[in-house]
Amino acid sequence: MKKGLFAALLLLFLVGCTAPASRTIDHVIFCGQLLDASDYIEKDGKAFIDEEVVMEKACYLPVKDDKNVSFKTISEKIIQIPIRKDTVLRQGDKRYVNMEEVFESQKKTVCYDEEKHLLVLGTFDRKDLAYSDITQKETLTGPAITWDWPEDGIEGVEVVKGKGSIAFKFKATGEILGTIEENPKDFPKKDQLLLGAKDGNYLVATVKEKEPRQQGEVPSRRSYAIDGIMSLLTSVKM
Structure with missing residues (x-):
């Protein structure tokens, strides 16, 4: 009886600790504008945005930095976050950045709509x-x-x-x-x-x-x- 109860509790524990499925991203809004599918790469529930698109939509100028993802804003402010494996993706000569991390560090609007599978990274702010x-x-x-x-x-x-x-x-x-x-x-x-x-x-x-x-x-x-x-x-x- 005790063994059966232990087994049931163990099974309940394992089920409860199962990692949630990765979120699905069908749409990305960046700085208030819907991106084309070619503007970003989705990987493991994260959206990595082409740096050229970041320049166009956010007016952020990429700054060369081996240890950080760095941008200069139109107000000359430098934004930096450390480069990690889930921060940057490279594809050929292009670099794609997880702007969710960047915007969270700047307290900008970041939210995910599970029903629409929509990731919002910033609103229109020109x-x-x-x-x-x-x-x-x-x-x-x-x-x-x-x-x-x-x-x-x-x-x-x-x-x-x-x-x-x-x-x-x-x-x-x-x-x-x-x-x-x-x-x-x-x-x-x-x-x-x-x-x-x-x-x-x-x-x-x-x-x-x-x-x-x-x-x-x-x-x-x-x-x-x-x-x-x-x-x-x-x-x-x-």
Whole structure:
């Protein structure tokens, strides 16, 4: 009887201590933008991102360092984490970095959505696009967010607030140039910008493309309006 009880307890112990299966990653959002499958390598539930993609999306400049993964930010700050076997992968002349470790060290948004198999590494945060003019904090509800609203507004743009969404309408034509929406059904998609991720909820923006123009040609009022919307999006917080 004692032997049977011991065997049962041993079996329960072994089952309880079985290592959990590695997480599956179907999508990676990096700095608020959905990456192509060719931009990263998935290994053992980790995503290693091409350094060239890191430069493009995060504006981090890789710094040569034999002992650390090192980047210089646009504010001249140097970020370093020690190189370990699960920090860097090499494939040919390319180097892929586990940016989850880097962003965790910087207290940036890092989360994994088990239902969507989605790894989020940072939200849209382009400080180089932000307004340099006078702005004021504005708090909105439905969705519940704050943003830096320019004192003179965005030229040619009207903000239309709906249930769980905000639209930016171009006054001249009535065209919707951009939207902010909570938990859109088609998320994640390539043309979306992730502004915030909190408690399984996502704040997502879409913005229209500007018209192509020739060198020396003055941007259209529509293009200026889109630039204003993009600048505003850098300040949106959930």
